[in-house]
Amino acid sequence: MSPRAIADAAAQQGLDLIAITDHNTASMTDVVAEAAAERGIRFLHGVEVQTREEVHVLAYFDRSEACQAFAEEIYRLLPDRPNDPRAFGDQPIVDLDENILRFEPRLLLNSVDLSFEDTVERILEHEGLAVPAHIDRSVFGLIEQLGFLPEGMSFPLVEVVGDVMPMGFDRGARLCSSDAHDLDQIGRRSTEFVMEAVSLKEIRRAAAGIDGRSVVCRNQKRR
Amino acid sequence: MTLQEIAERLDLEILTTGVDLDRSVSGGYCGDLLSNVLAAAGAGSLWITIQHHVNVIGVAQVAGLGGVLLAAGVQPLPSVVERAEEGGVPLLRSSRSAFELAGSLYPLLH
Numbered sequence: 001m002s003p004r005a006i007a008d009a010a011a012q013q014g015l016d017l018i019a020i021t022d023h024n025t026a027s028m029t030d031v032v033a034e035a036a037a038e039r040g041i042r043f044l045h046g047v048e049v050q051t052r053e054e055v056h057v058l059a060y061f062d063r064s065e066a067c068q069a070f071a072e073e074i075y076r077l078l079p080d081r082p083n084d085p086r087a088f089g090d091q092p093i094v095d096l097d098e099n100i101l102r103f104e105p106r107l108l109l110n111s112v113d114l115s116f117e118d119t120v121e122r123i124l125e126h127e128g129l130a131v132p133a134h135i136d137r138s139v140f141g142l143i144e145q146l147g148f149l150p151e152g153m154s155f156p157l158v159e160v161v162g163d164v165m166p167m168g169f170d171r172g173a174r175l176c177s178s179d180a181h182d183l184d185q186i187g188r189r190s191t192e193f194v195m196e197a198v199s200l201k202e203i204r205r206a207a208a209g210i211d212g213r214s215v216v217c218r219n220q221k222r223r
Numbered sequence: 224m225t226l227q228e229i230a231e232r233l234d235l236e237i238l239t240t241g242v243d244l245d246r247s248v249s250g251g252y253c254g255d256l257l258s259n260v261l262a263a264a265g266a267g268s269l270w271i272t273i274q275h276h277v278n279v280i281g282v283a284q285v286a287g288l289g290g291v292l293l294a295a296g297v298q299p300l301p302s303v304v305e306r307a308e309e310g311g312v313p314l315l316r317s318s319r320s321a322f323e324l325a326g327s328l329y330p331l332l333h
Contacts, residue, residue, distance in 0.1 A: 053256070079258070088278075
């Protein structure tokens with residue numbers, strides 16, 4: 001999934017806005033942002049963090065700098081265990097022309113030494129938007145891993161994969177994204193935002209349904 | 224004690240074919256958080272878990288585990304079994320709980 005291939009697939013699917021949320025890293029967001037810009041597609045920088053309890057949390061940022069700063073913090077809390085390409089494949093970092101710049105040596109498929117609550121707090125500290133990922137999934141989903149949402153926590157947006165909004169989460173809006181691990185999967189799920197601009201502030205307002213803004217799931221691939 | 228002997232004593236179902244079970248098992252580990260197993264399970268141990276998605280095999284390889292024993296009758300997808308065979312990771316299964324299996328395994332190894 002090279003940067004341009006991702007942007008091409010997104011363009012083909014008629015997507016106006018994309019984000020990439022790699023596992024515990026943001027090493028590719030800038031280059032994918034560039035590829036997206038070439039095709040006039042808007043972009044949000046993000047990371048998918050795996051917490052200590054193996055819950056996946058998506059973090060989105062308005063600016064690359066904030067995303068990178070957050071990702072650096074996360075990386076410091078990732079165990080210093082090297083990747084084993086035999087077991088999990090390589091972790092290449094490429095440029096816009098698909099030249100491999102380097103391989104990420106640390107195993108990214110690991111948990112960061114942060115609790116779910118602390119992860120969310122850190123995201124907010126970096127002015128990001130925290131979205132629990134695929135909460136209804138049996139693997140790495142909030143519900144499976146924690147059983148329920150910790151008391152006192154709420155999220156304007158949660159990512160749901162299936163068709164049903166899980167109980168206890170009906171107050172939040174639903175984010176549907178492809179979670180594509182393959183080019184074919186891009187666009188298989190998408191969300192339509194009606195809002196004034198691409199910004200976290202607008203996304204939060206859309207999630208709250210303020211002044212005609214909205215967030216609607218589109219769980220079907222267009223073509 | 225070899226994994227083959229353990230499989231026989233504990234009446235375990237062997238899911239992988241063509242993977243050597245003659246290896247000596249040095250210990251056991253119980254856990255369902257992959258990151259925890261990566262950090263704490265000793266090489267050569269038999270890992271007892273109810274996690275059965277494909278990353279389990281990768282973890283077993285990286286940590287050099289002796290094998291993976293799926294407890295409580297969980298059923299892995301055929302693709303997971305294939306991955307285990309490709310990776311030379313013995314994959315076994317039992318309908319008994321992790322607690323019972325660990326209880327039975329412990330005296331065999333200590």
